[in-house]
Amino acid sequence: MVTVDKPRRRSEKSRAAIFAATRELALERGFDKLTIEAVAAKAGVGKQTIYRWWPSRAVLVADVLLEDFGSMDLTVPDTGDLTADLIGWSRALARSLTTGDFSTSLRILTASAMEDAHTAQRLHATFGEPIHTSIRTRLEADGGLDAITAHAAADAIVGGVVYPILNQGNDYRPARAELLTRIILDGVRKP
Amino acid sequence: MVTVDKPRRRSEKSRAAIFAATRELALERGFDKLTIEAVAAKAGVGKQTIYRWWPSRAVLVADVLLEDFGSMDLTVPDTGDLTADLIGWSRALARSLTTGDFSTSLRILTASAMEDAHTAQRLHATFGEPIHTSIRTRLEADGGLDAITAHAAADAIVGGVVYPILNQGNDYRPARAELLTRIILDGVRKP
Amino acid sequence: MVTVDKPRRRSEKSRAAIFAATRELALERGFDKLTIEAVAAKAGVGKQTIYRWWPSRAVLVADVLLEDFGSMDLTVPDTGDLTADLIGWSRALARSLTTGDFSTSLRILTASAMEDAHTAQRLHATFGEPIHTSIRTRLEADGGLDAITAHAAADAIVGGVVYPILNQGNDYRPARAELLTRIILDGVRKP
Amino acid sequence: MVTVDKPRRRSEKSRAAIFAATRELALERGFDKLTIEAVAAKAGVGKQTIYRWWPSRAVLVADVLLEDFGSMDLTVPDTGDLTADLIGWSRALARSLTTGDFSTSLRILTASAMEDAHTAQRLHATFGEPIHTSIRTRLEADGGLDAITAHAAADAIVGGVVYPILNQGNDYRPARAELLTRIILDGVRKP
DNA sequence: AAGTAAGCGAGACGGTACGTCCAGTCTTGGT
DNA sequence: ACCAAGACTGGACGTACCGTCTCGCTTACTT
Numbered sequence: 001m002v003t004v005d006k007p008r009r010r011s012e013k014s015r016a017a018i019f020a021a022t023r024e025l026a027l028e029r030g031f032d033k034l035t036i037e038a039v040a041a042k043a044g045v046g047k048q049t050i051y052r053w054w055p056s057r058a059v060l061v062a063d064v065l066l067e068d069f070g071s072m073d074l075t076v077p078d079t080g081d082l083t084a085d086l087i088g089w090s091r092a093l094a095r096s097l098t099t100g101d102f103s104t105s106l107r108i109l110t111a112s113a114m115e116d117a118h119t120a121q122r123l124h125a126t127f128g129e130p131i132h133t134s135i136r137t138r139l140e141a142d143g144g145l146d147a148i149t150a151h152a153a154a155d156a157i158v159g160g161v162v163y164p165i166l167n168q169g170n171d172y173r174p175a176r177a178e179l180l181t182r183i184i185l186d187g188v189r190k191p
Numbered sequence: 192m193v194t195v196d197k198p199r200r201r202s203e204k205s206r207a208a209i210f211a212a213t214r215e216l217a218l219e220r221g222f223d224k225l226t227i228e229a230v231a232a233k234a235g236v237g238k239q240t241i242y243r244w245w246p247s248r249a250v251l252v253a254d255v256l257l258e259d260f261g262s263m264d265l266t267v268p269d270t271g272d273l274t275a276d277l278i279g280w281s282r283a284l285a286r287s288l289t290t291g292d293f294s295t296s297l298r299i300l301t302a303s304a305m306e307d308a309h310t311a312q313r314l315h316a317t318f319g320e321p322i323h324t325s326i327r328t329r330l331e332a333d334g335g336l337d338a339i340t341a342h343a344a345a346d347a348i349v350g351g352v353v354y355p356i357l358n359q360g361n362d363y364r365p366a367r368a369e370l371l372t373r374i375i376l377d378g379v380r381k382p
Numbered sequence: 383m384v385t386v387d388k389p390r391r392r393s394e395k396s397r398a399a400i401f402a403a404t405r406e407l408a409l410e411r412g413f414d415k416l417t418i419e420a421v422a423a424k425a426g427v428g429k430q431t432i433y434r435w436w437p438s439r440a441v442l443v444a445d446v447l448l449e450d451f452g453s454m455d456l457t458v459p460d461t462g463d464l465t466a467d468l469i470g471w472s473r474a475l476a477r478s479l480t481t482g483d484f485s486t487s488l489r490i491l492t493a494s495a496m497e498d499a500h501t502a503q504r505l506h507a508t509f510g511e512p513i514h515t516s517i518r519t520r521l522e523a524d525g526g527l528d529a530i531t532a533h534a535a536a537d538a539i540v541g542g543v544v545y546p547i548l549n550q551g552n553d554y555r556p557a558r559a560e561l562l563t564r565i566i567l568d569g570v571r572k573p
Numbered sequence: 574m575v576t577v578d579k580p581r582r583r584s585e586k587s588r589a590a591i592f593a594a595t596r597e598l599a600l601e602r603g604f605d606k607l608t609i610e611a612v613a614a615k616a617g618v619g620k621q622t623i624y625r626w627w628p629s630r631a632v633l634v635a636d637v638l639l640e641d642f643g644s645m646d647l648t649v650p651d652t653g654d655l656t657a658d659l660i661g662w663s664r665a666l667a668r669s670l671t672t673g674d675f676s677t678s679l680r681i682l683t684a685s686a687m688e689d690a691h692t693a694q695r696l697h698a699t700f701g702e703p704i705h706t707s708i709r710t711r712l713e714a715d716g717g718l719d720a721i722t723a724h725a726a727a728d729a730i731v732g733g734v735v736y737p738i739l740n741q742g743n744d745y746r747p748a749r750a751e752l753l754t755r756i757i758l759d760g761v762r763k764p
Numbered sequence: 765a766a767g768t769a770a771g772c773g774a775g776a777c778g779g780t781a782c783g784t785c786c787a788g789t790c791t792t793g794g795t
Numbered sequence: 796a797c798c799a800a801g802a803c804t805g806g807a808c809g810t811a812c813c814g815t816c817t818c819g820c821t822t823a824c825t826t
Contacts, residue, residue, distance in 0.1 A: 187378020
C-alpha cells in the first residue's frame with residue numbers, strides 16, 4: 001500500500017492569493033521588478049508563507065506562469081489533411097504566442113530559463129517538448145518521415161515560429177508561420 | 192565633415208578595466224548576480240565612473256557582450272555552391288553558439304533582451320538581423336527566390352538552429368543544423 | 383471561606399517542563415535572548431500551552447526566577463546579639479547574591495523590572511521588601527530605633543550591599559558588607 | 574608623533590539626527606520597544622548609516638543616554654562644612670534621579686547594563702564610579718577617614734540613595750536621602 | 765463505559781524587525 | 796577636471812520570532 005506525501009496542512013486561500021498576486025505583478029511589471037514583498041503585500045500574506053512553500057522567486061514565477069502553458073492545447077489537430085492541419089496549427093501557435101498574457105509569460109519564462117537550469121528544464125518539459133513532439137509524431141505517422149528527418153523538421157517549425165516572436169514581439173503575423181510551414185513540408189515530402 | 196562624438200576627457204584605462212571586469216564577472220556569475228559594486232571593485236574604479244558613462248547595468252553588459260558578436264563573421268561564404276555554403280555556414284553557426292563564451296553571452300543577452308526593449312533592439316541589430324539578412328540575400332541572389340520566400344526560409348534556418356541551442360544548451364550538434372538546412376533548401380528549390 | 387482558583391485541567395508535566403526549560407535558557411542565555419519558541423521546543427510543548435497560562439515572556443520569567451527568591455530565607459537571625467546578627471546576615475546576603483544562579487537571576491529580574499512595572503512590583507514584594515522589613519523591624523525591636531531612622535538605616539544596608547553587587551558583579555566580598563553594616567550600626571546607636 | 578584615528582568622513586548631520594531620534598524614542602517608548610528601523614525613519618536616515626557606526630542597539634542607546642550623565646556635575650561641593658555639603662549633595666542627587674529624563678535614562682541604562690557587560694562598564698565609569706569617588710575622596714580629605722572606611726561609607730550613601738530610586742521610582746523624597754546621609758556620617762565620625 | 769470537551773503537540777498563519785546587500789547619488793581629497 | 800574611495804538614503808532580501816489560529820490526538824470528567 002502506498003502512503004501519500006504528507007499534505008502538511010496548507011492554506012488553500014493563501015496559495016491562491018499568492019498565485020493571483022504573482023501573476024498580476026509579473027505580467028504588469030516583468031520578472032525582475034517583481035519582488036517577494038510586493039507579492040506578499042498584494043496577496044495579504046506574510047513573506048514567510050511564500051518562503052515556506054517556494055524556494056525562490058524563480059520557482060514561484062515558473063509555477064504560476066507555467067500553469068497557463070500547461071492548460072494550453074498544444075497538439076496538432078487531425079482532420080486527415082496533414083498540410084492543412086500543420087498550417088492551421090502553426091498559425092494558431094503564432095496567434096497564441098502574440099496574444100495577451102501568453103506573450104508576456106513566454107518572454108518572462110524564457111528570460112528566467114536563460115539563468116536558471118531548473119526553470120529551463122520545466123519550460124522545456126511544459127512547452128518546448130510537447131509542441132516539438134506533437135509535430136514530430138504527426139510527421140512520422142502521416143508524412144512517412146523517418147525519426148531524424150521529422151525531428152529536424154520539427155526544429156525548423158518550432159524555432160522558425162517561436163524565435164522571431166521572442167525577438168520581434170507581437171508584430172509577428174500568422175501568415176509568416178504559414179509560409180514557413182509550407183516550405184518545410186515541401187522540403188520534407190519528396191514528390 | 193562629420194564631427195565624431197566628443198570623447199571628453201575620459202580615461203581609456205578605466206574604460207578597458209571596466210569592460211574586462213564586466214566580461215569576467217558576467218561570464219562567471221551570470222547577469223543577475225553581476226553587481227556594479229563588484230565590477231567597480233574588480234576594475235579598481237569608483238562606482239561613479241561607471242555611472243558616468245553607462246546609464247544602467249543592462250546597457251553596460253550589452254555593450255560588453257555585444258562587442259564579441261560584432262566582431263564575429265556572420266556572413267555566408269560564397270564558393271559558388273549554395274547548398275555547400277549554407278550547410279557549412281549553419282554548422283559553423285551552431286558550433287560557435289555552443290562553444291565557450293559565445294554560448295554564455297548569447298544566453299545572457301537573450302535574457303536581458305526579454306526584459307529590456309533597448310537591449311532587444313541592439314541584440315537584434317547586431318546578431319539576429321545580420322544572420323537573417325546574410326542568408327536571405329544569398330537565397331535571393333543564387334537560389335532565385337522571391338523576397339517573401341527567402342524571408343521565411345531564413346526564419347526557419349535561424350530559428351531552427353538558434354532556438355534549440357537556447358533551450359538545450361551545448362548538447363546541440365552541428366549535424367542537426369545541417370539536416371535542417373538541407374530540408375529547407377529542398378523545400379525552397381522547385382526541382 | 384476562600385475558594386482557590388479553579389486549577390482547571392492543567393498538565394503538571396507541561397508546567398514543570400516549561401519551568402525547567404525557562405530557567406535553563408534564562409540562566410544560560412539571558413533574558414533578551416530567551417524566546418518563547420526556544421522554551422516550547424526545549425520543553426517539548428506547543429507554544430499555545432505557554433500562552434495559555436502566561437500572558438507574556440516577562441511574567442513567565444518572573445514566575446520562574448522569583449520561585450528561588452521566594453524560597454530563600456531572608457530573615458535576620460536572632461541570637462540576642464544585634465550587631466553579630468546583622469553582620470552575619472549582611473555577609474550571608476552578599477554571599478548568596480554573588481553565588482551561582484541567584485546572581486544571574488537577580489540581574490535578569492532587575493533588568494526586567496526596569497522596563498515592566500508589574501515585574502518591578504513583584505520583585506520588590508518578594509525580595510526588596512522582605513529584606514528591608516526584616517532589618518527594619520529588628521532595628522526597631524532590639525536597637526530601640528524609631529521607625530523613620532530604622533527605615534533609613536535599612537535603606538543604607540540593603541542598597542549599600544545590593545547596588546554594588548548589581549554593578550560590579552561577583553567581585554564583591556562579604557567583608558565589604560560587614561564594614562558597611564558596622565558603620566551604619568555605629569551611626570544609629572548614639573552611645 | 575601620534576597619528577590620530579582616521580576620522581573617516583562622516584556626516585555630522587546624520588549623527589546628530591540619529592542621536593536626537595534615539596533619545597526621543599528611548600525616553601518615550603523604553604529600551605526594548607526601541608527599534609533601529611524606527612530610529613532610522615525618525616532620523617530620516619538609512620538603516621545602514623546606523624549599522625555603519627554602531628555595532629548594536631545597546632551601544633547606540635548607551636552612547637546617547639550616557640551623554641547626559643557625562644555632562645552632569647556629580648562632584649560634592651566644598652563650602653568647608655562636610656556635613657552640609659554631603660547632605661546637600663545627596664539631596665541634589667536624589668532630586669536629579671527622580672526628575673525628568675535622568676530618571677528614565679538611568680532605568681534604561683541599568684536594564685541594559687544587567688545584560689551587557691560593556692554597557693555595565695561604561696555606566697559604571699560614567700556614573701557609579703564618579704559619584705562614589707567624589708564622596709570617598711571628600712570623606713578622606715575632610716573627615717579624616719581611612720580609605721577602607723570611606724569606601725564603605727560611600728557604598729552606603731550611593732547604594733542607599735540609588736537603589737531605592739531604581740526600585741520605587743519617583744516617589745523617593747530627598748528627605749530620605751538626607752536622613753540616610755546623617756546616619757552614615759554619624760557612624761563614621763568618632764565623637 | 766461511552767461521550768464529550770478541555771488541554772495538548774504541532775506548526776501554519778499575518779506580521780514586525782532584524783542585519784545585510786546593492787542601487788544610484790553625493791561628497792571629499794588626491795593627482 | 797577627473798577620478799578612487801566611500802558615505803549617504805532607500806528598497807528588498809531572506810531569517811527569526813511574535814502572538815493567534817487551526818488541526819487531530821489524548822485524557823479526564825461527566826452522566
